[in-house]
Amino acid sequence: MTIRFGSTEIALSRYLWLWSAVVLVFALQSYMHDAIGGHTWSMFDYLRWSAIQWYTWAALAPLVFRLAERYPIQPPFRLASFGTQLLASAGVTLLALVIGATVSMVTESSSFADQFGQFVGKHTATCLLTYWTLLAVQQALHFRAEQARRELEASRLATELAQSRLQVLKTQLQPHFLFNTLHAIVTLLDEDKVSAEDMLLRLSDLLRAFLEDYDGQEITLRRELALLDLYLGIQRMRFKDRLSTRIYVAPDTLDCAVPSLVLQPIVENAIRHGIGQRVGDDCIEIETRREDAQLCIDVRNRNSSLEEGGDPLGHGIGLSNTRLRLKELYGEVADIRLDMIWPSGVACRIRLPYREIEEADEAPEHVVA
Structure with missing residues (x-):
C-alpha cells in the first residue's frame, strides 16, 4: 500500500x-x-x-x-x-x-x-x-x-526535431535521384525502347524497395548495397559500355549500420561529375573495410578531378545533405571528404562508427562487377 x-x-x-x-x-x-x-x-x-x-x-x-x-x-x-x-x-x-x-x-x-x-x-x-x-x-x-x-x-522535442531534419534530408535526396533517372529514361525512349522499358522496371523495383524498407534511418550495408545495385544497373544501361562498376566489400562490414540511401547520392555525384560531363570511359569503384572502431567506405571514379584549390568537403546537394545526415546521426565521430587519387580521379571517403545491426531480409552478397 x-x-x-x-x-x-x-x-x-x-x-x-x-x-x-x-x-x-x-x-x-x-x-x-x-x-x-x-x-x-x-x-x-x-x-x-x-x-x-x-x-x-x-x-x-x-x-x-x-x-x-x-x-x-x-x-x-x-x-x-x-x-x-x-x-x-x-x-x-x-x-x-x-x-x-x-x-x-x-x-x-x-x-x-x-x-x-x-x-x-x-x-x-x-x-x-x-x-x-x-x-x-x-x-x-x-x-x-x-x-x-x-x-x-x-x-523529446530535440529528438523529434532531429528526426524531422533527417526526414527532410532524405526527401531532398529522393526527388533529385528520381529527376535524373526519369530524364535518362526519356532520353532512351527515342534510342532504345527495350532498354527504356528495362530501366523503368528497375526503377519500379528500386521505388518498391524504398517504400518497403525505409521506415528507419539506418539499414545494414548489405541492404544498402543491394539498393545501390538497382541504381547502378539503371546507370549502366544509360551509359552502356562507357561505364563499369567494381565493388569490393570486406565480409565483416556487411552487417554494419549505415544511413539509408547514403551511397546513392555519392555515386550519383561521381557519375555526374565524371562520365556525365567528360568524354571517354569511367569506372565507379566502391570499397568497404573496417579500421578499428570505424567503418570506411570509399567511392571512387576515374574520370573526374577536383578543381585546383577546391574544397575537399564539397558543396553539392548530395554531399551537403549527406554531411548533415551524418552529423545528425553520429555527431563528430562521422566524416565525409573528397580526395584526388592517382593517376586520375576523385575519391569520396565516408567514415562511420562501426556498429553491427540485424535485419530480417538480407540481400545477397556483392561480388566484383
Whole structure:
C-alpha cells in the first residue's frame, strides 16, 4: 500500500517509519529537557505524548499536500497565495490541536478544556512550523518533478526535431535521384525502347524497395548495397559500355549500420561529375573495410578531378545533405571528404562508427562487377 503526495508516492510502511523516527526524536528531546531540570516521567509517557502529537501530523500531512497543490506558492509570488496558505495553516493547526487534545483527554483521563489549553500553550508554534515545513517539502517535490518533466519534454522535442531534419534530408535526396533517372529514361525512349522499358522496371523495383524498407534511418550495408545495385544497373544501361562498376566489400562490414540511401547520392555525384560531363570511359569503384572502431567506405571514379584549390568537403546537394545526415546521426565521430587519387580521379571517403545491426531480409552478397 502506498500514499500519494502529488506526483510522489511512498510506501505506507516507510511513511510510518519516518514519522516513528520523528516521534522517537522528540520524545528523547523532551526527556533530556526534563532531565536537565531535575524531574522526569517514565520514557513511556514521553513516547505517548510525542506519538499523539506527531502521528496526528502524519494523518494530516496528506491534507497539507493537497492544499499545497491546490493553492501553490510559486513565481510570480502573489500576496493572495500567501494569504490563502496563512488561513490554511491556521485551520490545519487548529485541527491538529483539537485532535491532539481529544486523544489526550482519553489517555490522560482529564477534561477536553484542560488538554486543549495545554496543547495550545505548548504546541501552537510547533504546529504552525510543521505545516509550513510540510508545505516547503511539497513545493520542493513539485519543483523537482516539474523540472524533470521539462527536461524530458525538451529531450523529446530535440529528438523529434532531429528526426524531422533527417526526414527532410532524405526527401531532398529522393526527388533529385528520381529527376535524373526519369530524364535518362526519356532520353532512351527515342534510342532504345527495350532498354527504356528495362530501366523503368528497375526503377519500379528500386521505388518498391524504398517504400518497403525505409521506415528507419539506418539499414545494414548489405541492404544498402543491394539498393545501390538497382541504381547502378539503371546507370549502366544509360551509359552502356562507357561505364563499369567494381565493388569490393570486406565480409565483416556487411552487417554494419549505415544511413539509408547514403551511397546513392555519392555515386550519383561521381557519375555526374565524371562520365556525365567528360568524354571517354569511367569506372565507379566502391570499397568497404573496417579500421578499428570505424567503418570506411570509399567511392571512387576515374574520370573526374577536383578543381585546383577546391574544397575537399564539397558543396553539392548530395554531399551537403549527406554531411548533415551524418552529423545528425553520429555527431563528430562521422566524416565525409573528397580526395584526388592517382593517376586520375576523385575519391569520396565516408567514415562511420562501426556498429553491427540485424535485419530480417538480407540481400545477397556483392561480388566484383
